[in-house]
Every structure is written in C-alpha cells, then in structure tokens.
Amino acid sequence: MRQGPLAGRYVATAVMVMLALIPYLALSAALEPLTPIIGAQLHMSAQTLSLSSGLGNAAYALGTVLAVQFAQHLPQRRMLLGYAVLLVIGSVLAASAQDAGMYIAGHIIQGLCTSMLLIAAVPPLAIGYPKDKLRTTAVIMNMCIFGAVALGPFIGGVQAQSHAWRPLFWIVAGIAVLALLFALLTFEDAPPANPDSPTDLPAIALAAIGCVAAFFGASELTSHNFVSAIVLLPLFGGLAAIVVLVVYQYRAKTPLLTVRPLLKSSIPVAGIVVALFAAAAAVSATGLTAAVLVGRYSPVHIGLLYLPELGGAIITALAFGFVITRKAMHYLPLVGMLFLAAGIAVFRIEVPSSQAMTLLGSGLAGIGLGATVAPALFVAGFSLQSFALQRIFAIVELLRAVAAFMIAPIFAYFAATASNNLENGTAIALWIGLGLCLGGAALGVIIYAVSGARPQVPDIDRFLDGVEPAWYSPPLLERIRPKRPADTPALEGADA
Numbered sequence: 441m442r443q444g445p446l447a448g449r450y451v452a453t454a455v456m457v458m459l460a461l462i463p464y465l466a467l468s469a470a471l472e473p474l475t476p477i478i479g480a481q482l483h484m485s486a487q488t489l490s491l492s493s494g495l496g497n498a499a500y501a502l503g504t505v506l507a508v509q510f511a512q513h514l515p516q517r518r519m520l521l522g523y524a525v526l527l528v529i530g531s532v533l534a535a536s537a538q539d540a541g542m543y544i545a546g547h548i549i550q551g552l553c554t555s556m557l558l559i560a561a562v563p564p565l566a567i568g569y570p571k572d573k574l575r576t577t578a579v580i581m582n583m584c585i586f587g588a589v590a591l592g593p594f595i596g597g598v599q600a601q602s603h604a605w606r607p608l609f610w611i612v613a614g615i616a617v618l619a620l621l622f623a624l625l626t627f628e629d630a631p632p633a634n635p636d637s638p639t640d641l642p643a644i645a646l647a648a649i650g651c652v653a654a655f656f657g658a659s660e661l662t663s664h665n666f667v668s669a670i671v672l673l674p675l676f677g678g679l680a681a682i683v684v685l686v687v688y689q690y691r692a693k694t695p696l697l698t699v700r701p702l703l704k705s706s707i708p709v710a711g712i713v714v715a716l717f718a719a720a721a722a723v724s725a726t727g728l729t730a731a732v733l734v735g736r737y738s739p740v741h742i743g744l745l746y747l748p749e750l751g752g753a754i755i756t757a758l759a760f761g762f763v764i765t766r767k768a769m770h771y772l773p774l775v776g777m778l779f780l781a782a783g784i785a786v787f788r789i790e791v792p793s794s795q796a797m798t799l800l801g802s803g804l805a806g807i808g809l810g811a812t813v814a815p816a817l818f819v820a821g822f823s824l825q826s827f828a829l830q831r832i833f834a835i836v837e838l839l840r841a842v843a844a845f846m847i848a849p850i851f852a853y854f855a856a857t858a859s860n861n862l863e864n865g866t867a868i869a870l871w872i873g874l875g876l877c878l879g880g881a882a883l884g885v886i887i888y889a890v891s892g893a894r895p896q897v898p899d900i901d902r903f904l905d906g907v908e909p910a911w912y913s914p915p916l917l918e919r920i921r922p923k924r925p926a927d928t929p930a931l932e933g934a935d936a
Contacts, residue, residue: 469592494659597743654678717880724873752806780808
C-alpha cells in the first residue's frame with residue numbers, strides 16, 4: 441500500500457484538514473466589505489456578485505452528497521487528493537479572475553471542493569486515531585466550521601481598507617497549495633467504502649436541482665421582489681426538491697445518505713434541529729447588525745467590533761474538547777442556544793448598536809454558535825455506528841448549509857423592505873432571530889422529553905470500534921407513541 445512520509449501522523453493529518461477547510465469558510469465571511477471593490481474591478485453588478493456567492497454556497501451544499509457517492513465506489517484518499525487539486529485550481533482561478541466568468545467559476549469550485557474535503561477528511565480524523573485524540577479533533581472541527589467564519593469579517597475589513605481584494609484571494613490560493621502538499625505527505629491509500637452499492641443518481645440529481653435552484657432564487661432577491669417569479673419558483677422549487685431528497689432517502693432500500701436511522705432516533709433529531717435553528721438565527725446576529733454599521737465606521741473598524749466572535753469560538757472549541765467524553769456534551773448545544781439568544785438580545789437593545797454593545801453581542805453570539813453547530817454534528821454522529829459517520833456528516837452539513845447560507849439573503853431582503861429604513865427592518869429581523877433561538881432550544885428539550893432520551897456518558901471505545909453507537913438513543917417520540925400489541929411485555933412473553 442502506497443503511503444506518504446507522514447501517513448498515520450495525527451498532527452500532519454489535522455493540519456491538512458485545517459488548511460483544506462478554513463480558507464473558503466473564512467473567505468465567504470470576508471466577502472461583504474470586498475464586494476464593491478470586486479464589482480468595480482471585474483465589472484460585476486451587485487446582482488452578479490450575489491449570484492456568485494449563492495452558486496458557491498450551492499456547490500458547497502451539493503459537495504457533501506457527491507463526496508459520499510464517490511467514497512462508495514472510488515479510492516477515498518486518491519479522491520481527497522483530487523479534491524485538493526481542484527481546490528487549488530479554483531482558488532487560482534478566482535484570484536486571477538479577469539472577468540465575471542472566471543471569478544464565478546473559481547468560487548464555485550472552491551465551495552464544491554471545500555465540502556467534499558470536509559466529508560472525505562474529517563470522519564477519518566475523528567475515528568481513525570486513538571480515543572485520546574478525539575478531544576483535539578473536536579477543537580479542530582469547531583475552529584474549522586465556525587472559527588474561520590468568525591474571523592472572516594475582520595480579514596475582509598483589513599483587506600477592504602487597502603482597497604484591494606486579490607491579495608486575500610492569493611493567500612487563500614497559497615493555503616490551498618499547502619493543503620494539497622499535506623494531502624500528499626499524509627497519503628495512505630484506502631479502498632472504496634462499498635464498491636458493490638448502487639450509484640444513486642436520483643439522490644445526486646435531487647441534491648443538485650434543489651441546491652442550485654434554492655440558492656439561485658435566494659440570490660435574486662438582490663434585484664427582485666420576493667413575490668417575483670424568478671425568486672419564488674426556484675426558491676420553493678429547490679426547497680421542495682431537498683424535501684423530496686430527504687423523503688426518498690428515508691424510504692430507499694439502499695440509501696446513499698443515512699436519513700432513516702437519524703430521523704427515527706431522538707437524540708440526532710434534537711441535535712439537527714438545534715444546529716439548523718442556530719444557523720438560521722445567526723444570520724440576524726452577525727450579517728444584519730454589521731450591515732447597519734456600514735458608513736458609520738470603516739470596514740476594518742467593523743471587523744474589529746465583531747472580532748470577539750472569534751474569542752467566543754475559541755472558548756467554546758476548548759469547552760467542546762473538554763465535554764466530548766462527558767455527559768455534559770448533551771447540554772452544550774442547549775447552552776449555546778441560550779448564549780446566542782443573549783447575543784441577539786444585546787444587539788436588539790439598540791439598532792445600530794453602540795461599540796460596547798456590539799463587542800458584547802458579538803462575543804455572546806460567538807460562544808453561542810461555537811457551542812451549537814459542531815457539537816450537534818457529533819451528537820448526531822455518536823447516536824449511530826461510527827462507520828456511518830461520513831454519511832451522517834453529509835446530510836447534517838447539507839441541511840445546515842441550506843439553513844445558514846440560503847437564509848442570509850432572505851433576511852437581508854426582509855430587513856431592507858419590512859420597514860421604512862434598514863435599522864427598523866433589522867430590529868424586526870432580530871426579534872425573528874431571537875424567536876428562532878428560543879424556539880429551537882425549546883424544541884430540542886421537548887424532543888428529549890417526549891422520547892425518553894437522557895444525557896449519557898458516551899462510550900467512546902465502543903463507538904471507535906464500530907460495533908455500537910456511543911450511547912443509546914430511544915426512538916423519536918417514544919413516550920407518546922401508541923403502543924402496538926406486539927410491543928407489550930405480556931405479548932412478548934407469550935410469543936416467547
């Protein structure tokens with residue numbers, strides 16, 4: 441078996457994962473202050489720039505499904521190398537773009553390959569090393585998923601202050617080259633996961649149609665009304681396709697995505713609900729409140745005001761690493777939702793917020809987001825056998841991407857049109873975000889209660905062995921389901 445010189449080295453593999461995931465996620469969060477500069481230099485309208493971001497995010501969501509399908513039939517580490525090569529190509533294409541076509545193509549490739557690298561590289565990092573490495577993996581996951589996003593506004597502000605955008609994009613391209621280098625150094629050939637499984641073309645088609653259509657429709661809100669056909673038809677048609685995808689995978693005999701075990705079990709459903717509500721609510725806590733500060737402060741000043749989000753992400757990443765082997769892991773997403781709600785409430789006190797309140801609100805929101813998304817991924821993953829972790833991450837990240845990235849332009853449109861000015865519209869959107877936080881937290885608690893689920897210490901050894909889940913997750917709504925005759929103890933004894 442061919443191996444790279446650093447194959448099997450945890451630190452090198454972890455560095456590869458960070459180099460592969462952080463650049464695009466940070467870049468996506470850094471684009472807002474850079475879009476006027478990019479648009480002026482590449483002769484792109486605001487609508488075209490919005491479309492480029494929407495298609496890049498659609499590619500990110502779709503890549504989760506494609507990565508799982510490729511892993512079933514093709515050598516997984518060789519595919520990871522291919523994704524890294526494409527990430528370099530996309531990053532160079534975007535950085536050297538001379539027109540809108542080059543820029544959009546590069547950004548789409550970046551989004552697609554980042555999610556494919558996430559699905560291909562993160563699960564092996566989580567379950568391919570001894571138990572004592574899992575804490576570090578948890579910290580890395582949290583920093584990759586949210587830490588990079590929290591750092592984005594500051595990076596974008598610093599770059600916008602110099603009235604340029606290419607240096608940041610070339611830095612991203614350089615990091616992509618380093619990711620490829622570490623992918624080569626840590627290469628360890630691995631066979632396909634299940635070469636005898638069927639190719640699920642309907643699932644891929646539904647994911648492609650749903651993601652592209654939904655994100656396209658949302659991006660068109662930049663220059664169209666919500667009720668216009670170019671917005672409503674693709675937006676709701678795409679969402680319908682994603683719903684059909686979930687139903688189809690739930691009913692399929694040999695599904696590509698692990699939907700049925702997830703949706704039939706209480707703990708992963710609660711984790712997914714919390715992650716989706718948090719992702720949707722976070723839009724109002726960050727993007728909208730920053731938008732009302734534009735013109736009042738310089739881009740780098742605004743970036744500094746939201747830098748406490750990164751501090752919150754670091755705090756919760758360390759907390760996640762501490763609790764991942766403890767019963768307290770079940771409580772972390774709930775605590776995160778309450779912190780996120782507190783951050784939104786602070787922002788809502790005054791719109792636009794003062795500098796002190798912005799610093800406080802962004803710090804609270806950072807703790808909240810860091811304590812919800814990545815922990816929810818592992819809460820769902822621990823509820824099933826470890827061999828399904830890749831497919832679990834894929835479906836959860838697909839749904840999270842839709843909730844986070846697609847909601848952003850909808851909230852921005854609502855804030856701009858719901859009232860007579862942006863400040864009042866943002867204030868209304870913050871109330872919605874606060875409701876999403878509290879509602880998501882309450883729904884997660886209710887799911888636990890009516891299903892009979894309880895916080896448990898995860899059995900990490902059993903999980904890593906691939907034999908059983910890390911804990912017992914009772915069936916969804918177990919306590920309120922009508923009992924079938926065959927489920928009663930008396931009949932079970934009689935049958936025996």
